[in-house]
Amino acid sequence: MSRKSLLIGISFLGLSGIIIIIVILGLILASSLFLASDEQVTRDTLNTGSSLDAGAFCSTTKEIDYAKWESAIARAGVLSTKGDKIISLSNELGIDPVLFAAIAVHESDWGQSSAAINKNNIGGLMDPATNWSTVKVFPSLDEGIEAMGRTLYNRIIKDGKNTIEKLGSVYAPLDADNDPNHLNQYWIPRTKEYAADFGGLTMNCEVSENGVSSDFDFSSLTDRDISALRTSIAKTGFKWLGRPYVWSGGRNEADIAAGNFDCSSFVRWVYAENGIDLGPMGSTSTETLNKRGKAIPFKDIKVGDVIFFNTYKLDGHIVIYLGDGKFIGANGDNTSGSISVQNMNNVYWKSVFTGHVRRYIND
Secondary structure, eight states: OOHHHHHHHHHHHHHHHHHHHHHHHHHHHHHHHHHHHHHOOOHHHHTOGGGGTTOEEEEEOSOOOHHHHHHHHTTSGGGGGOHHHHHHHHHHHTSOHHHHHHHHHHHTTTTTSHHHHHHOOSSOOBOGGGTTOSBOOOSSHHHHHHHHHHHHHIIIIISOOOSHHHHHHHHSOTTOTTOTTOGGGGHHHHHHHHHHHTTOOOEEEEEOGGGOOOOOOGGGOSOTTOOHHHHHHHHHGGGGTTOBBOTTOSSSHHHHHHTOBOHHHHHHHHHHHTTOOOSOTTTOOHHHHTTSSEEEOGGGOOTTOEEEEOSSSTTOEEEEEEETTEEEEEESOTTTOEEEEEETTSHHHHHHOOSOEEEOOOO
């Protein structure tokens, strides 16, 4: 279009027409930015401290009822072979696998919807490429599951929508324009029903300032001879609970002040806070930590000892044992991980644990 034609077009529209166009473009941009965050958790999003100020922390309260889980997942259509995938991803994200499964079967009509079968989309995620007018297509079912996991992470952990009722206000708001038959009223009760089918929710999620929670009950530990040093080591990391995992973080004073850690720097910092030097701030890693202290059998583990997991490599992940089968660490990766309390008995952690426990405390 020539410059002259453009000027004629602007004159024809008039001031009111131009204002309307600007408003419409602004609304489209705002909508795109909001919905895009559902489909991709970026590093910048996770590393913004304010994004976690009203966040949530989820702690395991019971184990999965595998008899009910297997019975339910078996009738979930295309999801029937993805139970382990949902569990392992939920563990990495720090969210309840039963809640994940209940919402997935609700959104995908028990894995039998056209979107689930033909588009690998189990979460009802819309496509930004079509201005959010069509359901997004994923290359594989695993990628569709991962996209839904990131959405749930955003809503539960980042936004504090930590109950089925609160999630319902996002997934199925009452009196929404696109719900003329008022079917959204059934989202909450049916999701609860489906969660019961999978054996009931396994996590307690609570909103807390700065993502910090002290819900682990140290008084319930069976080992009554825990030293003050071990107790302090176990509790120190709770200061940063809910902070996002940051690859290569924690290796300078600025990162430490902001609570930006990866797994090895987190362990190093916790021990340093308690007077135990595990190596230089800038170069401590799982490769250096797996040579310090002494290896001990898992049956002899005590609060404050460290556990190694074979994740992306041998001894690729390290955490601090809390007792009662729980540990704290910078778990996950840049896009989905956080400093969290997790359970040794979860399927994923059991699958990558080969018995490597070390002791850095001389007692």
